Amino acid sequence: MGKLFFWVVLALVIVSGALFAPEEAHLAIHPMDQFVVKPLFGGEAIHWYTPTNATLWMALAVLSVFGLLVVGTRGRAIIPSRIQSVAELAYGFVYKMVEDVAGKDAVKFFPYIMTLFMFIVLANFLGLLPMSFATTSHIAVTAVMAALVFITVTVVGFVKNGAKFLGLFWVKSAPLPLRPVLAVIELISYFVRPVSHSIRLGGNIMAGHAVLKVFAGFAAALGMFSFLPVFAITAVYALEVLVAFIQAYVFTILTCVYLKDALHPSH
DSSP, X not given: OHHHHHHHHHHHHHHHXXXXXXXXXXXXXXXXXXXXXXXXXXXXXXXXXXXXXXXXHHHHHHHXXXXXXXXXXXXXXXXOOHXXXXXXXXXXXXXXXXXXXXXXXXXXXXXXXXXXXHHHHHHHHHTTSTTOOOGGGSHHHHHHHHHHHHHHHHHHHHHHHGGXXXXXXXXXXXXXXXXXXXXXXXXXXXXXXXXXXXXXXXXXXXXXXXXXHHHHHHHHHSGGGTHHHHHHHHHHHHHHHHHXXXXXXXXXXXXXXXXXXXXXXXX
């Protein structure tokens, strides 16, 4: 129903623009321009050492994590401040997720998973600020995080279980003639994990920001009927706030699921 509502609203906005927009108005929307990586200090060339808008907003996300979890909790007050309460809620939320999904023996990986969650959720929220840059909309960013999860989980699986880790791909509950076929499917599925893991986060963030830019373009072009896309922008922005948290949660809980497979590979 949510997607149906979105497409109905979008259709109404387009029809309204075609019928009521003044003839001299030119609708020029470039929703993907907001994802262009640009140097911070002059010039057009980008090298591996060039500070860019992506560098800036990733650094701000890291500083936000540090400010919330370190500076915000430095007092460790019995009656916590608002910032300390948020930090404690985030800590308890992720800790319980790791313990419930991956098991108590996965708690040793909690600092790594907590860091992932906090960076993603704060980068997502910072990307919703006006004139900001959504770093998690870039596959280059999400792919690195997904690849690190994949490598970590694979190494942990072999270190802890040795050759028994390969039991993850051998479905013992299936009939014997089907097991080789299922093993190939499981193997392909395993190596596709980092791809789906990264695209899911990057694609959702990019799509939401692109939709916001499209509606903003309609609002500028519709004149007296600009209130229609403004309502849509408000609704989509509220949805994007929810998506910013949900996508961080999904990325983190999938990391916990993959970690569980590494620690307990038997089906």
